Amino acid sequence: MSEVADVGSTESEVATLTQRLIKLDTTNPPGNETLAAELLRDYLEAAGVECQLFARVPERANLVARIPGRGSGPTLALLSHTDVVLADANDWERDPFGGDLVGDTIWGRGALDMKGEVAASAVALATLARDGWRGDGDLIFVAAADEEVGAGFGLQWLVEEHPDAVRADFSINEGAGDRVELGGKVLYLCATAEKMSSPFVLRVHGRAGHGAMPSIADNALVKAAPFIERLGVFDVEPRLIPEVEGFLAALLGEVPPATDALARAREIAPLAGELIEPLLGMTVAPTKAHASDKRNVIPALCEITVDTRLLPGQTPEEAEATIRAWLGEGEYELVNTERFGGTRSAIDGPLWDAVRSFVESEEPDAAPAPICVAGFTDSHWMREAFDTVAYGFFPSRAMDSETAARLIHSANERVPVSDLELGVRWLRHAAQTVCG
Ligand SMILES: [Zn+2]
Secondary structure (H helix, E strand, O other), X not given: OOOHHHOOOHHHHHHHHXXXXXXXXXXXXXXXXXXXXXXXXXXXXXXXXXXXXXXXXXXXEEEEEEEOOOOOOOOEEEEEEXXXXXXXXXXXXXXXXXXXXXXXXXXOOOHHXXXXXXXXXXXHHHHHHHOOOOOOXXXXXXXXXOOOOOOOOOHHHHHHHOHXXXXXXXXXXXXXXXXXXXXXXXXXXXXXXXXXXXXXXXXXXXXXXXXXXXXHOEOHHHHHHHHHHHHHOOOOXXXXXXXXXXXXXXXXXXXXXXXXXXXXXXXXOHHHHHHHHHHOXXXXXXXXXXXXXXXXXXXXXXXXXXXXXXXXXXXXXXXXXXXXXXXXXXXXXXXXXXXXXXXXOOOOOHHHHHHHHHHHHHOOOOEEEEEEEOOOOOHHHHHHHHOOEEEEOXXXXXXXXXXXXXXXXXXXXXXXXXXXXXXXXXXXHHHHHHOO
């Protein structure tokens, strides 16, 4: 038996495992996630859970653990990642790799993103296994490497090279779970969809010349300026995607017309407006500009990078047409440089029912509300490869969502132990209801 498995309560068990994970430096790059994978394997095997390590390179292992089902019921995967982003100890009040427990709170890099959820998932499996629980379908736990950089050592690689190890009908990952109070209504946000990142480059051509004689050149930087200004006030007709309809229904008890949605949400609470505003249409933001490399050379070319986020279901081709229509006629090129994410899962079925029944059992007056997240997580690999119903839902209520958002990828990241214990209960509930 490992020392952790002997600890009495679920709360101390998940706290101890979180602390031990934080003490392993898995800063990516370089990652070294094998440290975490081996700790989790030792912990889970002591509870009788089958584990396998899959590694493209030895120091960057992914752990896949499984409680096999009795029959052919649905498979649920608990997804997580063990790498963390850089922490500069000078900015912290405590050692970012110390895992200090201060009162009810564990401090350290990864406490929120996401070694706390890694530990909660492992404890959910270990306690279910010790209880002798088996579902009708398999329960899988994936502690993947390399989510923060995405260089092909983590879930993307597993899905491509070891699909049988990670294939699942349903999955639960990071992404949401925040408890928000909006105008007296308590909602737990569940991420059921993700926007697509689809950046463009806007190119404007001119004619080079000496900076001392501007009149005989044709300055591409100056010619680009009106396009940048125009993109700065980009606006589209609002439309309601199913996730926003579901959110508004939970918030207002009805779904207003798209043109009234923002005003109605803001009326309830400013935060409600902030949550849905970027989800009412595609967004564009000019973020980078490149023209001349030399102070005294008038540029013949100016390139503007336009960060562009699409609603799930929208395509870069549709976005290009919309941006061109907004900019109007003119001498410019517009080139799509990437398409990433933009997937969604249905807001109904067994996993949604599990979210709802958990929220209602925790707080009878609260309701779950779907949300589409602006960024993306590993969930999209599962949706794309296996058509998995993938949600981001790890409930938190001891720490409010604005505080948590400020701490993720930042200094003094920390997590209340009571939220980790809440997370263990949620993951056990999900396994017991979804796997049958
Ligand atoms: Zn993360």
